[in-house]
Amino acid sequence: xxxxxxxxxxxxxxxxxxxxxxxxxxxxxxxxxxxxxxxxxxxxxxxxxxxxxxxxxxxxxxxxxxxxxxxxxxxxxxxxxxxxxxxxxxxxxxxxxxxxxxxxxxxxxxxxxxxxxxxxxxxxxxxxxxxxxxxxxxxxxxxxxxxxxxxxxxxxxxxxxxxxxxxxxxxxxxxxxxxxxxxxxxxxxxxxxxxxxxxxxxxxxxxxxxxxxxxxxxxxxxxxxxxxxxxxxxxxxxxxxxxxxxxxxxxxxxxxxxxxxxxxxxxxxxxxxxxxxxxxxxxxxxxxxxxxxxxxxxxxxxxxxxxxxxxxxxxxxxxxxxxxxxxxxxxxxxxxxxxxxxxxxxxxxxxxxxxxxxxxxxxxxxxxxxxxxxxxxxxxxxxxxxxxxxxxxxx
Amino acid sequence: xxxxxxxxxxxxxxxxxxxxxxxxxxxxxxxxxxxxxxxxxxxxxxxxxxxxxxxxxxxxxxxxxxxxxxxxxxxxxxxxxxxxxxxxxxxxxxxxxxxxxxxxxxxxxxxxxxxxxxxxxxxxxxxxxxxxxxxxxxxxxxxxxxxxxxxxxxxxxxxxxxxxxxxxxxxxxxxxxxxxxxxxxxxxxxxxxxxxxxxxxxxxxxxxxxxxxxxxxxxxxxxxxxxxxxxxxxxxxxxxxxxxxxxxxxxxxxxxxxxxxxxxxxxxxxxxxxxxxxxxxxxxxxxxxxxxxxxxxxxxxxxxxxxxxxxxxxxxxxxxxxxxxxxxxxxxxxxxxxxxxxxxxxxxxxxxxxxxxxxxxxxxxxxxxxxxxxxxxxxxxxxxxxxxxxxxxxx
Numbered sequence: 001x002x003x004x005x006x007x008x009x010x011x012x013x014x015x016x017x018x019x020x021x022x023x024x025x026x027x028x029x030x031x032x033x034x035x036x037x038x039x040x041x042x043x044x045x046x047x048x049x050x051x052x053x054x055x056x057x058x059x060x061x062x063x064x065x066x067x068x069x070x071x072x073x074x075x076x077x078x079x080x081x082x083x084x085x086x087x088x089x090x091x092x093x094x095x096x097x098x099x100x101x102x103x104x105x106x107x108x109x110x111x112x113x114x115x116x117x118x119x120x121x122x123x124x125x126x127x128x129x130x131x132x133x134x135x136x137x138x139x140x141x142x143x144x145x146x147x148x149x150x151x152x153x154x155x156x157x158x159x160x161x162x163x164x165x166x167x168x169x170x171x172x173x174x175x176x177x178x179x180x181x182x183x184x185x186x187x188x189x190x191x192x193x194x195x196x197x198x199x200x201x202x203x204x205x206x207x208x209x210x211x212x213x214x215x216x217x218x219x220x221x222x223x224x225x226x227x228x229x230x231x232x233x234x235x236x237x238x239x240x241x242x243x244x245x246x247x248x249x250x251x252x253x254x255x256x257x258x259x260x261x262x263x264x265x266x267x268x269x270x271x272x273x274x275x276x277x278x279x280x281x282x283x284x285x286x287x288x289x290x291x292x293x294x295x296x297x298x299x300x301x302x303x304x305x306x307x308x309x310x311x312x313x314x315x316x317x318x319x320x321x322x323x324x325x326x327x328x329x330x331x332x333x334x335x336x337x338x339x340x341x342x343x344x345x346x347x348x349x350x351x352x353x354x355x356x357x358x359x360x361x362x363x364x365x366x367x368x369x370x371x372x373x374x375x376x377x378x379x380x381x382x383x384x385x386x387x388x389x390x391x392x393x394x395x
Numbered sequence: 396x397x398x399x400x401x402x403x404x405x406x407x408x409x410x411x412x413x414x415x416x417x418x419x420x421x422x423x424x425x426x427x428x429x430x431x432x433x434x435x436x437x438x439x440x441x442x443x444x445x446x447x448x449x450x451x452x453x454x455x456x457x458x459x460x461x462x463x464x465x466x467x468x469x470x471x472x473x474x475x476x477x478x479x480x481x482x483x484x485x486x487x488x489x490x491x492x493x494x495x496x497x498x499x500x501x502x503x504x505x506x507x508x509x510x511x512x513x514x515x516x517x518x519x520x521x522x523x524x525x526x527x528x529x530x531x532x533x534x535x536x537x538x539x540x541x542x543x544x545x546x547x548x549x550x551x552x553x554x555x556x557x558x559x560x561x562x563x564x565x566x567x568x569x570x571x572x573x574x575x576x577x578x579x580x581x582x583x584x585x586x587x588x589x590x591x592x593x594x595x596x597x598x599x600x601x602x603x604x605x606x607x608x609x610x611x612x613x614x615x616x617x618x619x620x621x622x623x624x625x626x627x628x629x630x631x632x633x634x635x636x637x638x639x640x641x642x643x644x645x646x647x648x649x650x651x652x653x654x655x656x657x658x659x660x661x662x663x664x665x666x667x668x669x670x671x672x673x674x675x676x677x678x679x680x681x682x683x684x685x686x687x688x689x690x691x692x693x694x695x696x697x698x699x700x701x702x703x704x705x706x707x708x709x710x711x712x713x714x715x716x717x718x719x720x721x722x723x724x725x726x727x728x729x730x731x732x733x734x735x736x737x738x739x740x741x742x743x744x745x746x747x748x749x750x751x752x753x754x755x756x757x758x759x760x761x762x763x764x765x766x767x768x769x770x771x772x773x774x775x776x777x778x779x780x781x782x783x784x785x786x787x788x789x790x
Contacts (some may be wrong), residue, residue, distance in 0.1 A: 046715030046723045046739075077711060077723075079740035112708030113741035220716035222708075286626030297779075298787055299694075307786035313617075316472060320441030321615035328441045328472075344441075345474035346508035382694075383786075384779040390695055391702035391778075 005155035005370045006137055007166040007191035009033055009233035012269040013131035017124035018045030019072035019110070019117055026121065027069045027143030028128050029187050032122055034063035034103055035229035036196050038203040040211070042224035048076035049086040050106040051225060057090075057102050063104040063194065064229055067187060068093045068128070070121055071172070072110040073185065073229045076222045085116040092122050109146060109172060109183040109223050116299040119195040130253070138336070141170040144185050146174045147389075152263040156252040163236035164215040165192045167249075173264035183221040183263055184211065190257060192249060193232035198241035202250050203228045210257035214378045215296050228253075265378045270385030273305050274361045279319075280374040281367040282333075287324045288368075288375035294322030295364060296379035310356040312340040330369035336362060400550035402561040402586035404428055408526035412519035414467035414505070414512055421516065422464045422538030423488070423523050424582050429458035429498055430624035431591050431790030433598040435606070437619035443752045444469035444481040444637035445501040446620060453484075457591065460498040460625055462582060463488045463523070465516055466541045466567070467505040469578065482512040487517050491524040500735045504541060504567060504618050504774050506579040509613055539580055542784075543568045547658040551647040555640040558631040561585045562644075568659040578616040579606065581655055587644060588627035593636035597645050598623045606653035606686070609773045610691050611663040623648075660773045662717040665780030668700050669756050674714075675769040676727075676762040680720045683770035685761075689717030690759060691774040701776040705751040707735040714761055725764035731757060 005011065014027040039058060041051045050385035058064075068089055075082050089106040097104070108116070131139070141151040155168040169188035194202075203226070211226055232238075267273050277296045284287035295301055298318040304311035305365045312333045317365055320328065336356045401407065409422045411514035434453060436446045453459075470477050492499070503511070522695055526534070529571040536546040550563040565585035589597075598621070606621055627633075633642045659667050670690045677683035688698055695714040707728045715723065728736035731751045735742055 042716075044712060044715040045719075046711045046726070075706065077736065077739060077741050079738075093418060113736075160415065187430060193625060220712070222712050222715060298479065299781075303782055304784035306782070309786075311470075316441045316507070317439060317615070317617050319615060320439040321437075324440075326425070329439070341508075343474075346470060346472050358484060384782050386694075387698055387701070387777060387779050390698035391704075 011132040012140040014139030024143040027140040031231040037064040049082035065099040065377035069107040075108040095108040133277040171260040173267040183223040186226040191234040194239040206257040209263035215343035268380035271380030291324040292377035296377040302382040326368040406527040407535040409534030420537040422535040424625040432459040460494040464502040470503040517784040566655040568662040578618040581621040586629040589634040601652040605656035663775035666775030667775040675758035678766035686719040687772035691772040697777040721763040727762035729760040
């Protein structure tokens with residue numbers, strides 16, 4: 001990843017404050033010009049303090065100058081003190097940057113139910129601001145991760161009305177050694193000049209095929225956050241929510257989102273295989289997604305993939321219990337290109353069984369023969385390592 | 396288990412036919428007098444042939460003389476040939492017993508997508524009938540299990556109108572080394588004279604607090620079956636669907652069902668701990684059950700229990716993502732009697748942490764503070780052994 005992939009007008013940094021051991025645990029995303037911002041937060045009823053604060057801020061004032069992210073402590077289930085801590089983080093960053101307090105959003109990930117080590121964080125904000133740079137994308141990407149095995153940065157460029165527009169995202173994946181619930185954090189920065197409506201529409205659409213189409217273990221975090229910040233520094237003509245420029249923006253945003261989401265899955269704890277579950281022939285997109293999710297969420301299917309066993313019986317059973325309507329007598333199951341079930345009955349020619357589920361990437365295709373909609377969900381296998389990481393840990 | 400716990404008028408047997416290696420794989424439950432029968436079948440859209448047949452038979456003629464059960468092959472996704480095989484099993488048993496073909500139900504559990512080895516099964520039916528006895532409950536209980544570590548038999552007696560009534564059930568648990576989807580089979584026999592309505596009502600009610608309140612890995616089988624057969628041989632006055640006699644019947648049926656269901660959970664593959672998740676203070680029974688199910692189904696919670704870690708953060712998060720309405724600021728979480736969360740905030744007194752989740756039985760209590768309904772769901776922890784059993788197996 002070339003450092004110069006940062007969109008115009010953004011500066012970022014990542015430092016070590018001492019919340020976590022040995023790794024950078026604080027990141028800052030800053031735009032010299034305030035950004036229009038779209039965001040998606042967890043649907044979990046139990047929401048961490050910084051998310052409650054950010055939702056409030058975005059409602060009041062949608063122009064964002066900076067986002068500070070800490071890893072190591074989720075600031076969740078910390079009551080009134082947790083809210084005060086989140087507010088103070090925003091305030092201290094605003095002071096150091098010389099911007100409005102409402103223009104600074106806060107994100108946290110890490111352990112639930114411990115008060116934030118405010119002295120460490122506040123004590124590091126000066127350093128964090130001083131480190132802001134056009135060349136610190138790797139440091140910022142490192143500052144937001146917890147147990148991830150690798151940093152996640154994706155960038156795309158395109159031309160709109162003669163101007164080059166850059167979209168660059170960083171994400172934190174599903175590491176869960178500490179009880180941080182597989183929190184997914186993602187910050188996407190762009191220098192596009194784009195209307196607020198278009199920005200919101202584009203993020204919602206991109207998320208449907210990426211962040212909302214991945215599952216590692218079915219658990220939804222208290223801190224999940226995806227933010228898209230646009231500072232208009234590219235100087236293009238404002239992109240509205242339709243037309244060719246919007247389509248180009250949507251396409252590139254989809255690519256960035258999907259690639260980051262796939263990286264999150266590939267980095268699933270203990271995972272050895274990447275699984276795409278594609279459901280075709282559904283009556284509605286919702287049905288396709290629901291059926292794909294049921295298959296991707298099945299422990300038995302994940303175990304089968306781990307074992308390299310093309311166990312179509314488990315796949316059929318999980319579709320059957322998904323609640324999605326289909327005619328079992330027309331079901332078709334194709335694994336890594338080999339047909340195992342046709343018209344609801346197992347296909348006797350199993351010559352290629354040995355070639356299926358043996359690579360690092362696995363494709364499960366299920367045709368419900370009920371309509372024309374299709375959807376994919378991305379997941380990973382489950383291994384003993386996952387159990388080990390999540391069980392043999394003491395608070 | 397004393398063999399004389401079999402209700403009056405029933406004879407049972409269990410033999411080895413060769414479908415499975417080394418273990419009894421065929422069982423027969425027979426009543427000299429045809430039985431009124433209530434049954435619950437899987438809600439999975441993909442349903443095995445014998446279930447389709449049994450549903451059809453029970454609609455046509457509710458009087459059942461016998462149930463034949465084979466383990467080792469599920470007769471599922473086997474198309475028209477599978478249906479003919481199931482019908483033939485019923486026909487051959489009827490011939491050997493001298494009863495109507497429609498009065499013989501068939502159950503199968505085992506591998507999906509292979510045709511039934513009909514020669515082995517048909518060839519053993521004579522022997523199975525010959526072995527029918529008042530003293531073969533253990534053999535029958537063994538005939539229905541697959542990878543279960545122990546047989547599951549529960550019996551209760553009570554007096555109604557001066558007559559002794561016996562209710563005896565056997566079950567097959569959630570063993571899943573072979574891809575048989577954790578199929579749960581349960582046959583409950585009673586000599587009570589009870590109306591068809593009352594029988595149906597009692598089974599539905601008993602299942603809600605037992606078979607429908609357990610989860611091992613969230614996967615629902617293509618072959619799940621619970622049957623309740625009543626032959627009226629106790630000579631009691633017919634039990635109607637209300638009144639004291641019905642209440643007594645319901646109570647004992649609940650006990651038999653709940654105990655069998657708990658045995659199924661305790662025998663969950665690789666399980667080391669039995670977990671009761673109790674959700675209190677819900678607005679409706681449905682909400683309580685849904686929230687309890689979300690907690691019981693969380694991989695992260697199961698891992699935490701395995702590790703002896705009272706990880707209330709994971710529990711709060713899974714309730715939060717269950718979709719059940721509650722006020723996070725009033726949430727209370729009590730683990731093995733120790734309060735960890737009060738009014739939505741972690742409880743700082745954690746002195747007793749070392750005493751929690753250390754025994755074989757674990758109790759998770761969550762109060763939603765939203766109403767007065769409560770429900771329990773029973774589950775087990777997840778271990779590396781589970782992964783091993785379900786992954787390292789080749790079709």
